[in-house]
Amino acid sequence: MAQIIIGAGYTATFLYQRLKENSVASPVYTLSRASSFLDNPGHITADLDKPKSLDKLHTIQADTLTIYYLAPPKAEGLHESRVHNFIQYLHTLKNVETKIVYISTSGVYGNRNGDWVTEETPTKPINDRAKRRVSAEKQLLSAMNKTLHSIILRVPGIYGQGRLPIEKIKQRGKIISEAECGYTNLIHVEDLVTVCIAAAKKGKAGDIYNVSDTHAVKSSYYYKLVAKLAGLTAPEEVSYATALATFDSKRLSFLTESRRLNVNKLLENLQPELLYTKLENGVKQAITS
Numbered sequence: 545m546a547q548i549i550i551g552a553g554y555t556a557t558f559l560y561q562r563l564k565e566n567s568v569a570s571p572v573y574t575l576s577r578a579s580s581f582l583d584n585p586g587h588i589t590a591d592l593d594k595p596k597s598l599d600k601l602h603t604i605q606a607d608t609l610t611i612y613y614l615a616p617p618k619a620e621g622l623h624e625s626r627v628h629n630f631i632q633y634l635h636t637l638k639n640v641e642t643k644i645v646y647i648s649t650s651g652v653y654g655n656r657n658g659d660w661v662t663e664e665t666p667t668k669p670i671n672d673r674a675k676r677r678v679s680a681e682k683q684l685l686s687a688m689n690k691t692l693h694s695i696i697l698r699v700p701g702i703y704g705q706g707r708l709p710i711e712k713i714k715q716r717g718k719i720i721s722e723a724e725c726g727y728t729n730l731i732h733v734e735d736l737v738t739v740c741i742a743a744a745k746k747g748k749a750g751d752i753y754n755v756s757d758t759h760a761v762k763s764s765y766y767y768k769l770v771a772k773l774a775g776l777t778a779p780e781e782v783s784y785a786t787a788l789a790t791f792d793s794k795r796l797s798f799l800t801e802s803r804r805l806n807v808n809k810l811l812e813n814l815q816p817e818l819l820y821t822k823l824e825n826g827v828k829q830a831i832t833s
Contacts, residue, residue, distance in 0.1 A: 545570040546606035547744075550592075550630065551615035552576035554707060555647065559612060559737045560584070573604055576615070592626035593618070598633040609637075610744045611644040617676035624680035631687045643693045645743045646684055648677045650700040650729060650754065656803035658727050663698075663752045663809055671797050685750060693749035697739065700756050700805060703826065704733035705833045713771045713779055718791075719764045724784040726802025728763040729756040732820040732830070742814040753810045758821045760804035766823070773827050 547563055547570055549556050557580060563572045564584075573588060574581035581587040590597040592615055617624045627646075634642060651674035652667040669675045684694040719725070731739075739755050747753075764781065771778045782790075787799065810816070820826030 545608040545610070546573060546604050547571070547610045548573045548575060548601075548604070548612070549581075550575050550611060550613045552578040552580035553614060553616070554704075555702060555733055555736055555740075556580070556612075556614045558704070558733050559614070559740055562737050562741070570610075575601065592629055595629045595632060598629065601633060602636075607640060609640055609642045611642065612740055612744070613644055613646045617673070617680060620672075622672060622675045622679060624676045624683065627680040627683050631683060634687070634692055637691075639691070641691050643695065643744060643747070643749075644684065645695050645697065645740055645747065646680065647740070648681055648696050648698050649674055650698045650756075650803070650805055651801065652678050652681070652698060653803055655726075655801040658802045658804065660804045660806050661754070662806045663754055670801065681752075688749055695743045695747035695749075696752040697743060697755050698752065698805075699736060700729035700731060702733055702736060703730055704830050706830075707733065708770050708774070708827065708830050709767055710770065710774055710776070713767065713774070713776050716777075717779060718782045718787075719767050719779045720784055720787045720799060721781040722762045722764040722768070725762050725764045726799065727760045727804050728766060729760050729803070729805045730766065730823065730826075731755055731757050732826040735816070735818045735820055735826075738816045738818065739810065739814065742816040746814050751813070753814065754805040754807050755810060756805045756807050757818065757823065757826065758807055758811070759823065761823060763799065769824060770827055770831075773824070774831055 571586050573586040574584050575588045577591040588600045590600050652669050653661045654668035654670045667678050681696050768778050
């Protein structure tokens with residue numbers, strides 16, 4: 545058995561540390577075009593945009609593979625070509641039981657005006673980023689066969705050590721008033737790692753799971769909470785109308801989407817031991833660690 549992390553971003557680094565600490569018998573391989581894991585003897589430098597470079601993965605000798613796919617899509621287009629390229633590699637494997645845990649986004653649901661969404665809620669992505677994630681999900685689920693199983697995690701905003709909006713708050717950025725702003729969903733990076741590993745152990749082929757800390761909050765509440773716990777002045781609140789007229793388009797693409805994730809399926813089926821279901825505790829840990 546072998547484990548492979550695809551990608552070298554924020555969550556991937558935490559997942560690598562956890563797997564390295566807890567894996568005794570099965571090696572942990574990493575694949576990226578970046579140098580984040582060059583200290584890992586099992587690191588493979590390859591580029592998902594260059595399919596031939598994935599041939600290096602054939603050096604891994606295992607009859608069972610657990611793959612954590614955390615690499616982002618390309619920044620353009622609606623078809624997720626990186627997942628497509630990786631699936632082509634997977635189809636070259638012979639007699640290898642493969643389970644792939646794919647980190648998608650809760651943005652696939654689009655704007656639900658604060659309503660609760662379950663995994664049965666139809667996807668309705670608004671922006672191209674989320675549309676590429678839907679493309680990836682469909683490809684992975686369609687590619688499944690007797691030896692290739694895919695599990696989809698629809699993940700919201702990730703926070704943790706080194707990933708809080710402290711600089712934005714220091715720069716005196718404005719936020720939409722809590723009364724008018726939409727709901728957001730969050731997950732501490734350590735808890736997301738726990739969910740990833742639980743999905744690999746307990747998830748079944750074709751499973752889709754919403755992921756969050758179990759509590760949706762107003763996005764402005766999150767910023768004010770971070771400011772309070774970091775000892776900073778709370779951001780100035782403006783009306784929704786003012787935000788529409790003054791915020792840049794990228795920021796608005798997030799702030800104009802409001803939904804609350806139902807994670808009952810995750811809790812019942814995977815039973816992850818989440819440490820930070822109370823946002824205040826998670827933010828405190830991120831600030832002090």
